[in-house]
Amino acid sequence: MRQTSLVPEFVVTVPEKLEPGKLYVSTRFRTASHLCACGCGNKVVTPLKPAKWHLTVENGLVSLSPSIGSWQLPCKSHYWITKNKVVWSRVFSEDEIKEVLERDAKDLHDYYADRQASRAKRKILARLWAWLRHK
Incomplete structure (x- = not known):
């Protein structure tokens, strides 16, 4: 039943x-x-992560x-969960689905690439700071 x-x-x-x-929510496992x-x-299953x-x-x-x-899934359902309500969206065509999946994959890749670049910058700044403190 819908x-x-x-x-x-x-x-x-x-x-x-x-x-x-x-809707089972596990904050521990996000x-x-x-x-x-x-x-x-x-x-x-919806992972609760910034890029998801x-x-x-x-x-x-x-x-x-x-x-x-x-x-x-065979049903290809598409909906929003808004304030406990299921708000049904229109059915997407196969081309639209492909486009969304490609965009999601790119967003995920970009998110992790940005995180990796930020980590590298922090590491360099920490080394520079340590070097400056010991001068």
Whole structure:
């Protein structure tokens, strides 16, 4: 049965068997998991990371962004989770799905490349600072 809302349940680890209509949030493992809102029964896992999904909690209501595009699943569901509500989006064409997946892969690559460059800069600055202190 198609879901119109998901009730958040904050857990340490996500249970092996998920219940329909629940969004399991593990802050420890930085994931939010649920059964696909279309009712197909497939598990959807959203990593809560800057280059992936962001979880917002306001007065017990949760929102996930960006949207959930279950394009690897047969149902190809596409929806938003906004303040516990499932907001259905339009169906994407195969070309649009490919474009989104390519953009997501590029964003992920760019995010980690920026992090690596920032780490390298910090390391150089730390060495320079240590050298200057010992002069």
